Amino acid sequence: MTENRIRPIVMPKWGLSMSEGKVTGWLMKPGANVKVGDELLEVETEKIASVVEAGDQGTLRRIIGEPQTVYPVKALLGVLADDDVSDSEIDAYVASYVTPAAAEEEEEAGPRYHVADLPSGRVRYAKRGEGDAAIVLIHGLGGDLDNWLFNIDALAERASVYALDLPGHGQSSKDIADPTLRGLAQALIAFMDEVGIADAHLVGHSLGGAIAIQTAVDSPGRVRSLALIGSAGLGPEINSGYIDAFITAGSRRELKPVLQHLFARKDLVSRQLVDDVLKYKRLDGVNEALKKLSSSLFAGGRQQAQLGDALRRVNIPTMVIWGEDDEIVPAKHAAALTGKARTHVIGGTGHMVQMEAANTVNALLKEHIRAGLL
Amino acid sequence: MARKISMKDAINEAIDLEMRRDPTVILMGEDVVGGTGSPGEADAWGGVLGVTKGLYAKHGKRLMDTPLSESAYVGAAIGAAACGMRPIAELMFIDFMGVCFDEIFNQAAKFKYMFGGKANTPVVIRTMVGAGFRAAAQHSQMLTPIFTHIPGLKVVCPSNAYDAKGLLTQSIRDDDPVIFCEHKNLYAHESDVPAEAYTIPFGEANVVREGKDATIVAYGLMVHKALEAADALAKEKVEAEVIDLRTLSPIDWDTVIESVGNTGRLVVVDEAHPRCSIATDVAAYVGQNAFGALRAGAQMVTAPHTPVPFSPALEDLYIPSGGAIAAAVRRTLASGQGAGAQRKAS
Numbered sequence: 028m029t030e031n032r033i034r035p036i037v038m039p040k041w042g043l044s045m046s047e048g049k050v051t052g053w054l055m056k057p058g059a060n061v062k063v064g065d066e067l068l069e070v071e072t073e074k075i076a077s078v079v080e081a082g083d084q085g086t087l088r089r090i091i092g093e094p095q096t097v098y099p100v101k102a103l104l105g106v107l108a109d110d111d112v113s114d115s116e117i118d119a120y121v122a123s124y125v126t127p128a129a130a131e132e133e134e135e136a137g138p139r140y141h142v143a144d145l146p147s148g149r150v151r152y153a154k155r156g157e158g159d160a161a162i163v164l165i166h167g168l169g170g171d172l173d174n175w176l177f178n179i180d181a182l183a184e185r186a187s188v189y190a191l192d193l194p195g196h197g198q199s200s201k202d203i204a205d206p207t208l209r210g211l212a213q214a215l216i217a218f219m220d221e222v223g224i225a226d227a228h229l230v231g232h233s234l235g236g237a238i239a240i241q242t243a244v245d246s247p248g249r250v251r252s253l254a255l256i257g258s259a260g261l262g263p264e265i266n267s268g269y270i271d272a273f274i275t276a277g278s279r280r281e282l283k284p285v286l287q288h289l290f291a292r293k294d295l296v297s298r299q300l301v302d303d304v305l306k307y308k309r310l311d312g313v314n315e316a317l318k319k320l321s322s323s324l325f326a327g328g329r330q331q332a333q334l335g336d337a338l339r340r341v342n343i344p345t346m347v348i349w350g351e352d353d354e355i356v357p358a359k360h361a362a363a364l365t366g367k368a369r370t371h372v373i374g375g376t377g378h379m380v381q382m383e384a385a386n387t388v389n390a391l392l393k394e395h396i397r398a399g400l401l
Numbered sequence: 402m403a404r405k406i407s408m409k410d411a412i413n414e415a416i417d418l419e420m421r422r423d424p425t426v427i428l429m430g431e432d433v434v435g436g437t438g439s440p441g442e443a444d445a446w447g448g449v450l451g452v453t454k455g456l457y458a459k460h461g462k463r464l465m466d467t468p469l470s471e472s473a474y475v476g477a478a479i480g481a482a483a484c485g486m487r488p489i490a491e492l493m494f495i496d497f498m499g500v501c502f503d504e505i506f507n508q509a510a511k512f513k514y515m516f517g518g519k520a521n522t523p524v525v526i527r528t529m530v531g532a533g534f535r536a537a538a539q540h541s542q543m544l545t546p547i548f549t550h551i552p553g554l555k556v557v558c559p560s561n562a563y564d565a566k567g568l569l570t571q572s573i574r575d576d577d578p579v580i581f582c583e584h585k586n587l588y589a590h591e592s593d594v595p596a597e598a599y600t601i602p603f604g605e606a607n608v609v610r611e612g613k614d615a616t617i618v619a620y621g622l623m624v625h626k627a628l629e630a631a632d633a634l635a636k637e638k639v640e641a642e643v644i645d646l647r648t649l650s651p652i653d654w655d656t657v658i659e660s661v662g663n664t665g666r667l668v669v670v671d672e673a674h675p676r677c678s679i680a681t682d683v684a685a686y687v688g689q690n691a692f693g694a695l696r697a698g699a700q701m702v703t704a705p706h707t708p709v710p711f712s713p714a715l716e717d718l719y720i721p722s723g724g725a726i727a728a729a730v731r732r733t734l735a736s737g738q739g740a741g742a743q744r745k746a747s
Contacts, residue, residue: 198595201597277602278602278605279608280655280656298608298611306563306595306599309567309599309600309601310595310597310598310599311597311598311599311600312597
């Protein structure tokens with residue numbers, strides 16, 4: 028069947044709000060031999076610039092997406108095929124390709140965001156997929172559920188995926204009743220209770236990783252597996268200069284170089300990304316919330332909680348992912364779980380490894396969660 | 402939660418949230434209730450264009466309809482501010498401000514300086530500005546430069562709903578008198594606005610579009626005209642950077658200078674008259690402080706030096722257009738006599 032022999036490269040959907048993206052350049056030439064995970068082309072959305080990695084292998088037979096041109100999500104940008112497929116077959120495939128309408132998909136997917144009203148305040152979350160297993164994505168300090176924009180849809184193929192805004196973050200309430208790790212873990216459990224998640228695979232990034240570990244230690248029955256990405260809670264060092272600068276930066280000019288610490292590829296920090304973080308930081312109560320968390324969790328510029336030993340005593344499958352060039356939490360902290368967790372350190376990526384190497388991280392997460400289901 | 406709302410609703414929401422947060426915030430002006438003492442919303446107009454509609458039902462006596470005497474109630478608001486309140490005075494059209502210049506120029510703007518810094522005057526005067534409303538010469542002016550000229554006043558003119566809410570919240574919380582200029586033709590303009598309160602600091606321009614070939618500086622409605630021009634220019638492979646000043650006093654010189662440093666070309670757009678305007682101010686400042694970066698003379702696109710015409714056809718011609726702005730950008734690109742150009746050539 029042509030469907031299998033000809034494999035489309037389409038405009039990806041990175042996150043819930045993306046409807047179109049601009050092709051900024053191809054990284055492969057026609058005729059190139061493409062392997063899964065190879066970097067094909069660069070795409071810029073209003074949120075972020077990133078690289079589209081190959082989800083299939085084959086020869087790059089056709090380049091359709093023109094540089095500096097905007098295409099809707101799922102529009103055909105290129106064609107991969109085996110060498111024995113004729114040019115006329117590819118012409119026919121390109122001619123008959125129809126980009127699925129965005130409106131239909133929107134309806135299918137339901138509302139973008141939900142709100143859970145907990146005693147401690149309002150929690151905004153996104154939910155994708157309808158699988159039996161539940162996955163909960165927990166972002167880091169100063170982040171929000173959109174930190175998972177390259178991951179949530181990929182993970183939702185076989186599971187119900189929830190991404191929440193932590194207390195004090197995104198569009199959740201800005202009051203933080205208890206800014207300790209235990210308090211944040213309790214807030215996570217309260218969220219799971221409210222939306223009816225008995226147990227879940229927890230995926231935590233940075234501070235979210237420490238919250239996931241704390242939850243596993245305090246409520247092991249609620250946690251099926253742990254995936255810790257650039258996680259806090261595994262060593263004393265943290266880039267306190269970054270945290271202080273993130274909290275105090277009041278303008279785009281101040282904030283942009285701060286956010287560049289999060290990425291190995293500094294050009295990924297787009298104007299819109301800086302704007303979105305700035306808009307969040309300007310909300311009433313955000314600065315107080317961030318200061319409260321930072322002084323509770325990272326007093327004196329050191330991580331206060333070391334949870335590696337406590338986690339070793341809990342029988343929960345654990346995986347660790349780190350960006351090799353992480354400038355916020357050093358990758359060497361992965362050693363805290365040697366023997367306990369499988370560790371993947373990904374070269375050429377920084378703290379936001381789940382954004383910078385989304386396909387690789389998604390594949391690792393899917394494999395880890397599938398193994399946890401057995 | 403962020404949702405799309407109009408600039409009119411964003412202004413209403415900012416006042417509502419600040420009235421809830423701070424009991425000293427009060428609102429006074431002509432018809433701001435539009436039916437004081439009446440029981441229902443139906444009788445309360447909420448100002449001439451309904452911007453404050455619904456606030457009377459929520460905050461009652463803290464909104465006051467005043468007599469048709471701007472000098473009386475603006476003076477009252479300034480006095481109340483000096484005595485510890487945070488009043489918002491709504492003065493329908495900036496064109497009427499002339500009758501209260503003493504209160505504004507000589508009292509509110511001076512208290513802090515004349516009382517050794519001990520007196521604050523946290524008053525906000527909200528007012529409509531701009532042409533295009535078929536409201537003739539006495540209800541259509543862009544008098545922002547007059548207030549920008551006075552030390553001690555802060556002058557704000559947002560271009561969209563998000564900025565309007567954040568800047569008005571900042572204006573109410575600010576301890577100095579603020580002239581808050583609302584372009585009547587932007588009231589219906591919608592953008593994503595968080596439901597929560599937030600502030601945008603004064604003196605921070607917004608780069609609404611990045612470009613390397615020319616810098617267009619604008620504020621208020623002109624930001625949208627500048628973006629139209631930038632869209633048209635992009636088809637000619639000219640990338641214009643568009644800067645929304647947002648606040649005219651204080652003004653963000655750093656962002657303007659930095660941009661001109663990158664582009665070497667400056668076009669300033671102002672809906673005000675051409676002389677002694679924001680356009681002349683920005684052009685002069687750049688000429689004095691970044692002459693070496695300029696590769697051509699600064700271009701100004703302004704309304705003509707005439708009153709706003711009542712004839713709709715003439716009024717449309719009066720307002721600086723996207724086409725006029727694009728033409729000005731092309732002029733700067735065609736000439737190259739500035740110090741920057743010479744230095745580059747040598």
